[in-house]
Amino acid sequence: MAYFTREKFLKSEISLLPAHSKKWAVRAAAVFPNDYRTGMSNLGFLEIFEIMHRFPQLFPQRFFGSEPLSLETGEPLTFFPIIAVSLSFELDFLNLLSLLRKSGISVKSTERKDRILIIGGAAAMINPYPLASIADAIFIGDNISNIEKIFKILAENPPGIVDKQDLLAELSKIEGVWIPSLLENPPQRAISVNKIQNAEATPFEEVTPPSSAIVSSFAAFPNMILVQIQQGCPFRCPFCATPVIYNPFQNFSVESIILSISRWGSRISRIGLVGSAIADYPDLNELLKYFRDIGQNVFTSSLRLDRLNSDIIENLKLSKQRTLTIAPEVGSQKFKKIIGKNFSIDKIISIIQKLPAKEIKLYYIIGLPDEELSDVSAIGDEIVKIAGEFPNRKIIASVNPFVPKRGTKWEYFNMMVHKELIKRFNIVKKMIDNRSNIYMQINYRRKTRLQWVLATGDRQVGEIFAESDTISDAVSKLDSRSHVFSIP
């Protein structure tokens, strides 16, 4: 990372973490193979980096994207015998391969002798198989005490000093850790991922939820403390992996949430609540009121409209949230029923009317199983109608392709072929053309099909990537195996 970029990012940060800079300390890399902006708003990544700081033997440093120099000191990744990767999105896997190659580190685990590369995060939990030939260890879970155990072992037995095989054998004893070289299949998928620090004694409600220990003005949520208020999701949308990998759905208590962010005192006045079903948080009003009373502005991620009552709406009105995010996902009545998000366009409009947000972000998916063109037009109709009701607000319509994921109800459907998807994106695009307050984001390129391969593929997929010199080489080999790209 260029010196001036590093300086700029570091200067933008306020951190609660202790400074670790001892020359003799073991280098531990916290890698987020996507950009700084996204990584610094990813609570899972921030949590790993914070846990690393609990071990004085380690000198933790961050790496973003495929940049082979650390943010903290500009040291190259080759200096780091411990590499912990937070893999949130399947396609970040490509950046990880590129990072390793740029650093001159072998991508195959069997060819690395004095280094441990461990991968965790949502994408690793959804489908760890393609990572099996690259990672030495894969963590399938987000239990804090188990993550601590991993770093304790690594801090006390640094790779390069302690034999790698002995270390892997030790790590394999931790619940949720998969050592692909020792075991053909991962341990139980979707292990009960509670965050209990003392598994036997502490009920979930009393566990302190994760919150940001660093904020940055360059993060996707600038200068904002993120705090997790719940885990998992009580809904079961058939395309979504969240309720599968974070299971069971649980809410942290109001007291524990307040405790988690109390370490910031009054230094930061923006709080972002993280959860998949925030409107279902049973004490949401109490929480919103508490933050309002102490002068904090509260921001929320996507909200389910059918769960918003007048009190919540009143409290949300008082926050200075600029963007209201809603994920209707589908437009037709048929699909609203199928996926269980059965709220009408009138409901969407009536909620937007009550909130002053200047930007309305709407998420949709196309290419769903048995989707007809009329289902796609229904999405266009919905966007146009909402935009027409609110000519002075910016409507951001984010339209994404359906990507089947392992473990979900729709895992075994195929991703819609490229040509058909393009046709469908164009239908929506045409319908919203010339509406000056609509901004359409199409999150699809041919490369997106790799996401499907990685979210559902087997060990061999990873082997193909590991053995190919370039991504395009791997793509051709994958294509001759399963034709996921060449189908028109």
Ligand code: SF4
């Ligand atoms: S799409 Fe949203 S509401 Fe549906 S299961 Fe996933 S996280 Fe829950």
